[in-house]
Amino acid sequence: MTAIFKTIVACAKRLTAPLREFGFGLGVLYLLDRSLRALSSAWGIYPYAFVVQPIPEKPLLPPMMSKHGRAERLTPSSPWLSEAPLASSVFAERLARGDCGVVALRKEQLLGYAWWSAKGYFEQEVRCTFEVEDAARAVFDFDVYVRPEHRMGLGFIAVWDALSEELRQGRVELTYSRISRFNLASLRAHSRFGAKEVGRVVFMRAGGLTLAVSAQFPFLRIGMGDGLQLRLSLGKAGLTWLTSRGRS
Secondary structure: OHHHHHHHHHHHHHHHHHHHHHOHHHHHHHHHHHHHHHHOOOEEEEEEEEEEEEOOOOOOOOHHHHOOEEEEEOOOOOHHHHHOOOOHHHHHHHHHOOOEEEEEEEOOEEEEEEEEEOOOEEEOOOOEEEEEOOOOOEEEEEEEEEOHHHOOOOHHHHHHHHHHHHHHHOOOOEEEEEEEOOOHHHHHHHHHOOOEEEEEEEEEEEOOEEEEEEOOOOOEEEEEOOOEEEEEEEEOOEEEEEEEEOOO
16 A cells, blocks of 8 residues: 555656746646647647847957857858757758847857748748748747757856847848747746846647637637738737738
8 A cells, every 4th residue: 555655656756847947837738738749749838939139239248258259150061960969951941031040159069059030930840930020130040959068057058149149130120939838947037138028928839720819819710721811010019910821
């Protein structure tokens, strides 16, 4: 009986751990997400927070800590592609649609990279396009990656400095990000850089069907495969649903 009791207690602790970490509401979503993914890799729940942060006027790292670092724009001939966990087909697709990427280097070693788009970013995992309201002064950043061996140090700040340097050159003032609310570390990191939340959406995907629940009218949106895909506009005042359309 003692062994059975210990097993029950251990299972209860594992089940309630997300509730303690995320709070009740988000914890329940996490448990539902894990359950759905156990049934099918095409199913899942994606609770996103959308934030906007200003581009800093100068690097975040002091000169003494960044003197051996530099930023370099990604091109089809970049030698860093072999070190990045990014398929060559994905890289080529991003460049073809006008996305831009930059790597952060220190002593010619890759620390990480970041991507951005001013034309709208199609998020494959929820099949929704995110568009910024003022593309002349704002972009949408995505796929901010830091190599594992640099995550406990200043790697993220170095990558953000590299991204900011490129955006300053293009006279960009703001960048929008979508962050999984399950990723508490990323939320805290963006907050330290002055990020302000502009809205939240919970996406639920089951194969080609996407449901989106938000505080913005209409409160429920439905996407169906390539024929009817969701579009969301991001602005400092909040989120706005745009007319859904097919994706070419």
